[in-house]
Amino acid sequence: MKKLVEKYGFLWKSLLFVFVALMIYLLGDFPRRNALKETISLLTIISFILMINQFYLTRGFRFIDGKGRMSDIVRMHKLIGYLSVSILLIHPFLVVLPRQFEGGVKPITAFWEIISTYNNPAVLLGICGWAAILTMAVTSAYRRKLFKNYIKWRTFHGVLAIVSLTILGYHVLLLGRHSNLVMKALYLVLMAGGYVTIVRTYISDIRRGDKWRIRDSKSVEDSSLP
Amino acid sequence: MVVEQINGCIGCGTCVKVCPTDVFRLDSKSGKAIVKYPEDCQICHLCRLYCPVDAITITPEKSLPVIVSWG
Ligand code: SF4
Numbered sequence: 001m002k003k004l005v006e007k008y009g010f011l012w013k014s015l016l017f018v019f020v021a022l023m024i025y026l027l028g029d030f031p032r033r034n035a036l037k038e039t040i041s042l043l044t045i046i047s048f049i050l051m052i053n054q055f056y057l058t059r060g061f062r063f064i065d066g067k068g069r070m071s072d073i074v075r076m077h078k079l080i081g082y083l084s085v086s087i088l089l090i091h092p093f094l095v096v097l098p099r100q101f102e103g104g105v106k107p108i109t110a111f112w113e114i115i116s117t118y119n120n121p122a123v124l125l126g127i128c129g130w131a132a133i134l135t136m137a138v139t140s141a142y143r144r145k146l147f148k149n150y151i152k153w154r155t156f157h158g159v160l161a162i163v164s165l166t167i168l169g170y171h172v173l174l175l176g177r178h179s180n181l182v183m184k185a186l187y188l189v190l191m192a193g194g195y196v197t198i199v200r201t202y203i204s205d206i207r208r209g210d211k212w213r214i215r216d217s218k219s220v221e222d223s224s225l226p
Numbered sequence: 227m228v229v230e231q232i233n234g235c236i237g238c239g240t241c242v243k244v245c246p247t248d249v250f251r252l253d254s255k256s257g258k259a260i261v262k263y264p265e266d267c268q269i270c271h272l273c274r275l276y277c278p279v280d281a282i283t284i285t286p287e288k289s290l291p292v293i294v295s296w297g
């Protein structure tokens with residue numbers, strides 16, 4: 001047990017974020033519906049929080065993650081990433097699923113109504129965000145075939161993550177059934193923290209790269225000396 | 227108020243069309259549904275049943291079970 005805690009101790013942030021979101025959900029003044037609808041809502045909230053949490057399961061945070069090894073962090077990053085992306089990808093279909101068991105509008109009609117409504121930007125943002133995370137999932141799955149250079153892959157993945165989460169975040173802030181003021185604040189704080197970390201990591205990468213380039217060029221000059 | 231909350235409205239306008247007593251309007255600024263004439267509501271639940279994203283919540287105390295034909 002102690003070993004397990006040491007190995008996966010870095011997951012404390014993920015658990016904390018999910019716990020805070022669950023508390024807001026439980027204590028907030030939200031209309032409670034039937035078990036299926038509430039389960040779908042909870043799954044979506046947890047998946048979105050875990051998607052933001054992906055920024056915190058990266059190199060930028062390894063120094064405050066205690067004894068966690070980078071390979072374990074990467075393994076968890078992949079597992080949580082694929083799980084939460086899968087749930088977010090089926091989210092548009094899950095939203096209309098309960099209609100199958102009720103009178104009124106049928107799921108297929110409701111789905112068509114949703115994707116053909118552009119009265120406010122929220123649905124369009126949702127569609128763009130959906131396409132962005134699908135791209136992220138596919139490029140991650142085929143990364144070795146698509147990218148020969150690891151640094152290029154990492155930059156592409158990081159930038160796409162920022163773009164996807166920004167679009168999805170805006171969609172959630174505009175449309176989220178449980179996006180009250182406190183939940184919105186949680187999303188914004190976590191996203192801002194994640195963005196700052198990833199940008200800081202990339203900037204330090206570039207600086208380090210420059211240093212190495214200067215050092216390398218110096219050593220080339222030195223080696224050319226007689 | 228009978229329509230208690232509207233959460234996650236996408237602004238499709240279905241509730242405006244289906245409400246027999248014309249309770250809703252689409253807000254031109256936000257593009258979302260608003261309860262304009264709450265006192266006219268007859269608690270028929272049509273808005274709730276036809277909203278594609280299930281955004282409308284009707285006060286439970288004022289709700290009658292909806293009878294829907296099966297099959
Ligand atoms: S319950 Fe019926 S009358 Fe009341 S707002 Fe909805 S559609 Fe209109």
Ligand code: SF4
Nearest residue numbers: 235236238239241277
């Ligand atoms: S039917 Fe639902 S989504 Fe459409 S405008 Fe009315 S409340 Fe909004």
